[in-house]
Amino acid sequence: MSAAIVYKPLTFAELPAWNxxxxxxxxxxFRKSCExxxxxxxxxxxxxxxxxxPAALVRACTAAGQLPAHASKDAAKTFFEENFTPNALSHKGPKGLFTGYYEPLIHGSRTPQGQFKTPVYRRPPDLVNLVDETQRGTVGASLTHARKTDKGVEPFFTRAQIEQGALKGKNLELLYFADPVDVFFMQIQGSGRVKLTDGTVIRVHYDGKNGHPYTSIGRYLIEKGLLAADKVSMGALAKWLKADPERAKKVMWQNASYVFFRELKGTEATGPLGAMNAVLTPGRSLAVDPSHHTLGIPIYLSAAGMTHVNRAGGAFNRLMIAQDVGSAIKGPERGDIYFGSGDAAGRLAGVTKHAGQFFVLLPNEAPLRAQAAQTKVTPKKTPQ
Structure with missing residues (x-):
């Protein structure tokens, strides 16, 4: 059961560095979410x-449509101040924690050749959703997807079973990569840009998962005494895994969750998509726990110790938009910040793990309580 949230209305002047x-x-x-x-x-x-x-969010989005998409800073500031009320959160859940994610760029091939031998798979035709994609973070250890059979549904193959050939020969291979570790991290991020052997770059995105709960291998390595807690980061994990492929395989299998992908084409390919099917915005899109927050809602983040993001340094105080979800993102003040594409974004995401605070901007005329109503989406997106 999710922890109850008490909303405490504030003024915008009380938000750290709001101006x-x-x-x-x-x-x-926000306009992308409003669409x-x-x-x-x-x-x-x-x-x-x-x-x-929520009707109040629909009204706020309608009001946003009356402004130009490239509204000035002053006009945008006035819009948020006139249509929303900031709220501090009081709850018995975990304290606020911010992490980051990004879209990696990886070399790959459409066919198995040379070094490119590790496949990623497209969504199997017998895979069914047991919950809507936006609700994956709300079901705990329960299965989110399953395999449809003549007798009903049954658990889908685990990561270990898939990587040992459970899907081989079913013509589900989408692309091939050189390093299983790169594939593993692309699955955690939920999207990726792939540079093919002919030099073209394509974009792939989450298209469902096998339904098994996500297990943090970083936490697993800490519990086994293989990595120190203060040394765990995305970069440290990747280095540890790549140092010994056989050892890495067994550790990655501790995470039974496996993500399937599809290639984005046309207008969809302009950027990675979040759970709302809206293109994510670097530094402004936020993955949240959907059992606590409505997708599309603005959330102001404040983290005094998170000084590596702003070019001039200083505390991180920024208005974000809740546009995504993730299996590891659980709690009223748990946020995962989308940093963008490529290595620079990956470096920022990899070292982001900071305490902070949520200030939720509830649309005016909305009840001051937790709203878990979700925006309708096509059930195909978001990282594990």
Whole structure:
């Protein structure tokens, strides 16, 4: 059962460094979410299982549509101040923690050749969702996906079974890569850009998972005494795994979760997609726990010790938009910041693990309580 949240209304003047933020950048990201919120409100049917977006959020999104997409900083700031009320959170859940994720760039091939022997698979036709994709973070250790059979559904193959050939010969191979560790981390991120052997670059994205719970191998290595807790980062994990491929295989199998991908094409390929099917914005898109927060809602983050993100240094105080979810993102003040594509973004994401605080901007006329209503999405996106 999720911890109850008490919302304490504040003024915008009480938000740390509110006036110094780039509200125009946040507004652009918010507009992307609003396209999905408004579409969900228009396109609902009687069979929809996902609750509708809150009426107050729909009204705020309608108001956002009256402004140009490239609104000035002052206009964007005024929009948020007129349409939302910031709230501090009081709860019995874990203290606020911010991490980061990104979109890696990896070399790969459409066919098995030379060094490219490790496949990633497209979504199997017998894979079914047991919960909506936006709800994956709310079911604990329960299966989120399963394998459909003539007798009903059964657990899908684990990571170990898949990597030992459970899907071989089913014509599900999407791409091939040189290093299983790169594949593992791309699955954790949920998306990737792939430079093919002919020099072209494509974008692949999450298209479902095998449904088994996500297990942190970093935590596993700490518990086994193989890595010190203060030394664990994305870079340290990758270095440890790549040092011994056979050892790495057994450790990665501790995480039974396995992600399937699809290639993005056309307008979809302009950037990685979050759980709302909105293109993510570097430094403004946030993955949250959907059992506590409505997707599409603005959330102001404050982390005094997170000084590596801003070019000039100093505390991290920034208005983000809740646009994504992740199996490891659990708790009222647990946030995963999308940093963008490529190595530089990866370096930022890899060293981000800082305490901080959420200030949730609830749309005016909304009840001051936790709203877990979710925006309707196509059940195909987001990292594990």
């Amino acid at each position: 110094e933020d780039d509200h125009a950048a946040a507004f652009k990201a 999905r919120v408004l579409a969900s409100a228009r396109e609902r049917t009687a069979s929809d299982k996902v609750p509708p977006p």
